[in-house]
Amino acid sequence: MWFPPLPVVIPLIVAASLVAIGAYLPRRVLDLVACATAASVFAICCHLVAASADQPIVYWFGGWRPEHRFALGICFVIDQAGAGLAALVSLLVLAAFLFSWQYFESVKSLYHALMLVFLAGMCGMCLTGDLFNLFVWFELMSASGVALCGYKSEEFGPLQGALNFAILNTLGAYLSLTGVAIVYASVGALNFAQASASLAAHDPGGWLVPIAFLFVISGFLVKAAAFPFHFWLADAHAVAPTPVCILFSGVMVELGLYAAARVYWSVFAIPLAAHSSVTGALFLTIGTLTVIVGGIECFSQRHLKRLLAFSTISHTGVMFLGVGLLSADGLGGTAIYLLGHGLVKGGLFICAGILLHRFRSVDEFELHGKGRELPWTGLLLLLGALGLAGMPPFATFFGEGQLADSARRHGLGWVSGVMMLSGILTSAAVLRIGGRIFLGWGLRRPFDSDEAPAIPMESETHGGHRNTPGTMWLPALALIAGAMAVALAPSVRIAALRAAHRMEDTRGVTDHVLLGTPMAAVPEVHIAPALGELWKPAVNVACAALLALAALFPRALGRARRAVVHAIERAIHPLRAMHTGRVGDYVAWFILGVGVYGAMLVFGYRR
C-alpha cells in the first residue's frame, strides 16, 4: 500500500525542496517540477479512484490500527468521492501551473512552493477520516491560500483582500476547532467512525450534538462562502492572481462544502438521524439564500473576476441544496455538478486571466469591444456561460437533472426552480459581459458618470503581451472540453451515484473502518433520465440571453425601462450595501449568521 499518503506527502516534500534549492534553479525547471508534481498527484488520485471502487481504502498512519473499536492513530478513509475530488483538485492545480508557465512573476520559488502546499492541504482534506486531521489540512489550505491571495502584495488591494480572507477564515476555524473540542470532550474520540459510533451509543443529551455539528461546519461554511459568510470571497477573488482564482473558485470553495457534507455523513448522521429533516432544512435554507444572493450580486458586477466569484457563490448554493436533500442520489447529483462546475469555472477564470494578460484589465466597460481581437477566448467564454446555465453536454446539466429528479422524489420540487435561477442569473451575467467585451455590444460606460473608477489592476505577467501563449489558452480549452465530456458517459454518472451511496452509508463505513468488515454492495443506482430535462437548459439559456440583451440594450425595454431599473436598484441596494469591504462588518454578519442558524437548529431539535 504505497499510494494513499502520497497525494499529500509528495507535494509537501517537493515544496520544501523547492524552497531549499529553488533559488539556484532556472524558472523553467521550477515550472517543470511543479507541473510534474501536480501531474503525478493527479495520476495517483486516479489510481485511488480505481482502487477504491469496490471497498473504501482505510489507511492507518504509522500502522496504529484500531483495537477493540478504539482508534489510536489517524486514518485516511479513501472512497471514490474523496479520491475523485482530490483528482479534480490536482487537475486544476496542474492547469493553474500551466497557465502561469513562465509568464506569471514568481518571487524565487515561493509561488510554486505555496501552490504545492495548497495542493497538499486540499488533498488531505479530501482523503482524511479524522476530525482533527481534517482541521489540520483545512488550516494548511487556509494558510497557504491567504499567502497566495495576497501574493501581489505590492498593491493595496491584495493585502486587504488577503486580510479579509485571513480574518474571516480564522474566525471560522476557531469555531470549527471549538466544535471538534466539544466532540472530543464528550466522547473522547476524533476518528470519524469512532466518534460517530460513540455519539450514537452514549448520547450526551441536550443540544450538544447539533451545536457541536454547527460549530464544526461553520468554519467550512465560511470557506464554502455560504450566506452570510460569503463576503470575503469576492474581495479575495478580485485581488488574487488568476491561477490562484482558478483554485479558489474551482475547488477550494467546494472543499468547504465537501467537508461539511463529509462531517455530516461520517460523524453526525446517525446521532442526528431522528431530526434529519431539521438538518436538511438548514442546508436548504443556506442553499436557497446563497443561490439568490450570489446570483443577484453576480449579475450586478462589472469586474469580471468579481462576477465569476459571485457566480461561484451562487453555484455553491446549488450544491448546498443538493446536500440538503440528504439522500444518496442528491449527493451524487451534487458530485456530478461539482465536477462540471469546477472545470467550467477554472476555464472561465483562465479566460479572465487571458484578458488581464492582454489588456491589463478585466473591467466590463474598459474592455468594451476590445475582445474582438480574441475570438477564440470569446468562444470559450460563451461555452463557459452555457456550462453555467446547465446546457448539455456539460456535466452541470446532468448534475442538475439528477438533483431535480431527487428533489422531486422528496417532494421538494421548488428546489429545481431555485437551481434554475442560479443558472439563469450567472450565465446571463457572463453572456452580458462577454457580449460587451467580445462583440462590442451595448453601452461603453455605465450610466452614472460619477461611477467609482475601476479597480486598478497591475499586469500579472511580463514579456510580450501581443499574443496569448498556448500554455494559457490550452488549459482553458482542455478544462471546458473536459466539463463537456466528463459526464457524457453514463458510467461516470453511475460511478458518482455509487460513490455517494458509499459516502452516505455511515454505519457501513464505521464498521469497515473500526472492524474491517467489508461494506455491503451498493444497491442498484438509477441515473435520472436526462432527455426529459432538456427544456430546462433551453429555458435557462433563453432567459439568460434575454436578460443579457436587456442589460446590453436597455432601450429595447421601451418606456418601462426607468421603472424597471429603479425597482431593481431598490431591491438590490441592501444586498450591495452589505458589501462594505470592511472586515468588522463581515465579522458581525458571520457571528449573526452562526447565531441564527444555531437558533434554527436548537428550536428544530426541541424534544
Add this chain to the structure above:
Amino acid sequence: MRHPGRMGIFFTGAAAVAALYALSAIRLPGPEDVRGEYMRIINGECVTFRHVTDAVTAVNFDFRGFDTLGEEFILFVSVMGTLVLLRQTDAKPGAWAPDALSPGRAVGASDALRVWILAMTGPTVLFGIYTVIHGQLTPGGGFQGGVILATAPLLLYLAESFDVFRRITSHRYLEIVEAVGAGAYGVIGLLALFRGREFMANIFHLGKGGNDINLFSGGTIPVINAAVGIEVTAGFVLLLYAFLQEMLERKEAGS
C-alpha cells in the same frame, strides 16, 4: 455600515453564539467522569512500546504524527507567506548597503541591561537545546525548544542592534535550514514506505526492555523531534528577521 449598527448585529449574534456554547458545554462530562480511554491507553503504550516518558511527545510524533506533519507545514507556509507579504519590492539594491542601515541601538539599552541580556543569551540557547532534545523524556520538544532558541537572536537585537542580529543570522541559509527541517519530517515518514510499513511508522531502533528509556530510545521520535526543532527555530528567526527588517530598513530608506 455605521458603528452602532455593526455593534448591534455583532452583539446579537455573539449573545446567540455564547448561548449555544453554554447549551453544549453544560452537557459535557465533568472532570470526574471524563472519557479518558485514550489517555489511559497512551500512557500504557508509550512507555512499554515506544520507550518514551512524555506521552504528549509520543502522541505528537508517533501516534498522531501525521497531524504534526500538517501542523509543521502550517508553520512553514505561514513563514513563507509572511515573507511573500512583507517582501520589499520597491527597495533598490543600493538602499541595502550596510552603512545605510545602522539603526544603532534598537532600544536605549543601558549597560547594565546589556550585560544582563548578553549573560542570559548563552543559558537561553542551552535551555532551548535542552528542551528540544529532552522532548521525549520531559515536557517540551521541538516546537517548544524551537521557539525558545529563536529568542536568542532576539535578545542580541535587544542588547545590541539589528546589525548584530543580521550578522549572526543569514536570511538565505535560514530559509534553506527551515526547508530542510520541514522536508526531513516528510522524508522520515516516507522511509517507512521503503521498509514496507505504513507512512510515519516508527522504523528506527527502539529501546529494548521495559526500562530502557533514554534520549534516543524512541526510534523516529527523537529524530523527528530534532527536525521540528530545527524547522521551528529557523522559521521563527526568519519571521522575526522579516519583521525587523521591514520595520528598520524601510524607516532608513524613508528618512
Add this chain to the structure above:
Amino acid sequence: MIGMQLAILAIVAAAGGAVVFTRKPGEQVVGASFFGLMLALMFFIFQAPDVALSQLVIGAVALPLMVLLAIAKTRSTQMRQDHEREQPRKPEREHGRHGPDEGRFSPPDEERPPADVRQPPGRPREAR
C-alpha cells in the same frame, strides 16, 4: 487546586476583556503581552507545561513584538506621508478606504447617457 484554576480562569477572562476594550494600540500590546503571560500560567496550572512553554515565548514575547513593530512601522509611514503632504512634490496614488469593493451599485441596464457626457470610444489607458 480548584480555587487556583478558578482564579486563573477569572484573571485570563479579565485580561482578555481588557485587551479587547483597550483602544490605543500601544497600550493594547502591553495588555496582550500580559494576557499571553496569564495564558501561559493558565496552561501551567491546568497541567500542560509544554504548551505553557511555547505560549510563554509566543504569546508574551513574539506576538507583542511583531505588533509593536507593525505599529511603529505604520506610524513612521504615516509621518512620512504627512511630511510629504506638507510639501507636495509628486502626486502619489491615493488608496481609498473602499478597498477591493468597487463601490456603488451600477446596474448595467441603465439608459444611455446623453451624447455630450459620453466619452470617446477606446479611451486610452494611461501609461504605467
